[in-house]
Amino acid sequence: MLKVKFNCFFWLFLLIVSCEKETVLKEPVIFTLSSDSGFIGSQLIITGSNFGSDKNKISVSFDQIEGKVDSVAVNKLFIRIPEKLTVGAKLISVSLVDKRSNPAIFNILKSYQVSTVAGSGLFGTKDGNGLQASFSQPEELTMDKKGNLFIADNFVIRKIDINGNVSLYAGSSTYGHGDGATGIAKFNQRISGISMDDADNLYVADYRFIRKVDLNGNVTTLCGAMNASIFSALLGITLVDNSLFVVDIGQIKSVDLSGTIKVFTGDGSFSSVDGPTESAKVIPFKITTDNQKNLIFTEFSLGSKIRRSTTSNVSTLISKESLKLNGGLTIDREGNIYTVNGDTIIKIDNQGQIELVAGSVAGYQDGFGNEAKFFKPTGLFVDGSNNIYVCDTFNNRIRKIAPIN
Structure with a gap:
């Protein structure tokens, strides 16, 4: 009887571990931006979901030019707008490992x-x-x-x-x-x-x-x-x-x-x-x-x-x-x-x-x-x-x- 219980717990443990290993990352989603325009060097707040909690695993691009992630909070990213951007509309996207979000439009002002x-x-x-x-x-x-x-x-x-x-x-x-x-x-x-x-x-x-x-x-x-x-x-x-x-x-x-x-x-x-x-x-x-x-x-x-x-x-x-x-x-x-x-x-x-x-x-x-x-x-x-x-x-x-x- 004890042997049967032990086997049950053992297989349950393996099942839990295997489920954790099979956790699938969801695509990040952008809901809103704190502003639809801004200056080079200023901070932008992106609100959304599936951003995770590690800023080192998140990247944010403005038309392929990467911005600096200052910090990550619950469903929020705090981004520094990169210096190399020219004036005009840019597509922002958030990437987490190999998952990329929907795009959002952001306008770079003369800086x-x-x-x-x-x-x-x-x-x-x-x-x-x-x-x-x-x-x-x-x-x-x-x-x-x-x-x-x-x-x-x-x-x-x-x-x-x-x-x-x-x-x-x-x-x-x-x-x-x-x-x-x-x-x-x-x-x-x-x-x-x-x-x-x-x-x-x-x-x-x-x-x-x-x-x-x-x-x-x-x-x-x-x-x-x-x-x-x-x-x-x-x-x-x-x-x-x-x-x-x-x-x-x-x-x-x-x-x-x-x-x-x-x-x-x-x-x-x-x-x-x-x-x-x-x-x-x-x-x-x-x-x-x-x-x-x-x-x-x-x-x-x-x-x-x-x-x-x-x-x-x-x-x-x-x-x-x-x-x-x-x-x-x-x-x-x-x-x-x-x-x-x-x-x-x-x-x-x-x-x-x-x-x-x-x-x-x-x-x-x-x-x-x-x-x-x-x-x-x-x-x-x-x-x-x-x-x-x-x-x-x-x-x-x-x-x-x-x-x-």
Whole structure:
């Protein structure tokens, strides 16, 4: 009898073991994605079934390019989107050993990499290479034909050469008003705009003055006065052919290179109304020029707007209460507008579509665009390769946003 029981248990044990060995893996199934689009380097969560629990046995591909599996939870995969992907729709599939899931469509967005060009983060005026230098809340910047950057840094102009060396270009250690060479000339506190002509001369919006800085860093005054008889308070400047256009309170004024000043649009009132250039009402903040030599400017006092002024008409391109257009703007060769929106940089294409370029919450962090952090960025400049340079004002740094796909 005992022998019979033993044989029964023995054969039952073998049956259980053989059943375990014959367990068949089921095909993984994708139910949903945490988002239908995303940036390179960001995390994607895939919800489904039959993923198992060992991330080393799972692989996820985006059109044959494998993503990194960060972790596996119950019916969830946490995936890092791979860097080699180009912009556009991709087919995602999950593989477990030799079993492959149903496909899902995921759209790769234009992605960017943010790095620090110069600045230690400390408030100061120390010259040096790259991260050894310090800035004093830089606000505006531009670039010459050789790739040198020029920074409006409080009441001086700093230069960053193509090797990353930071030096004083114009102005001196004290603020005020005075013409002269580097180390002698003075600017008022908080230079609000700089623009460069074809000969690489700089024009500076300096409170109630427009100043010119030649190739040797010598500063002269083009026009202006200490009182508000000519300008109330300049906020921005751009150059079109041989005319400067400056943002004054409630107006845009034109200034030729001999210093003759005319009102271009706006009457100085606190109002924003489209219409003929001579009668339109504007509250401009920052200004630039598009490829057709029209003026493009931001407003944020009565709601965030981007507006355009031709020689005959002022119109509104974008008006969104959800935006906070409190910084500079720049335009690339294709006509895309890049502007500051709070602590982020956004792009507005020719169809008016808005997308995030870089930034998230306030802070300081390099990395992929959507993970990077800025703290009150202001001035922007885009070069011929669509690299965007940023005055990261409260971080006392100059940052670079480079397209990577």
